[in-house]
Amino acid sequence: MNPARMQARGLYFHTARSGSLPGYRLRFNKESHASPGVAYANIEPFTTSSVEGVLYELADPAAIALMDGFEGTPVRYSRECLHVHTAQGLELAWVYLANPAFINNQIIPESRYLAHLLAGEAFLSEAYMQQLQSQDCLPSEIIEGEAGLKFNV
Known part of the structure; x- marks a missing residue:
């Protein structure tokens, strides 16, 4: 959700907008290939929840x-087309879901990774930001000037 990370990766965009995906919830349960025991974000169906x-x-x-290369698609994540709610109405959008072989429900993200999600604050509700800010995470040193080019594999 970090616009600066998108640009650092050479992923230039015309617009960035808020979106929500009802019927799904955010999970930190996709295991990192490079750092076993560290989680990346994932979404999973959950009727009474919504992902922003x-x-x-x-x-x-x-x-x-x-972007697929950075997300480890098609091996670690699959890219799916889902209906997302925006201020303009219901729209189809690409969404990444962790492949089941890489899910581990006993892990949490590093603080550096979580900071990339928190950088999307301008697009998220206050309640969702509070949810992200309360997420347990492993400490990690945030490197000043980090380009954010690490792959999510």
Whole structure:
């Protein structure tokens, strides 16, 4: 959800907008390939919940292939097209879901990773921000000037 991270990865966009995905919940249960025991974000169906996020309209639609590489798709995440609620109404959007082989419900994210989600504050409700801010996480040193190019694999 971090616009600066998107640009640092060469993923330029025309617009960034708020979106919500009802019937899903946020989980930190996708295990990192590089750091076993560390979680990345995932969403899973959950009837009474909703996930908030940022919808980016990529400047070059073909850049979704570049984003797939950063997300570890198709091995670690699958990219699905789902209906997302926006201020403009219901829209189809690409969403990443962790592949079941990489799910571990006993792990939590590092603070550095969580900071990338918190950077989307302008697009999230206050309640959702509070939920993210209360997420348990492992300490990690935030490197000043970090380009945010680490893959989510």
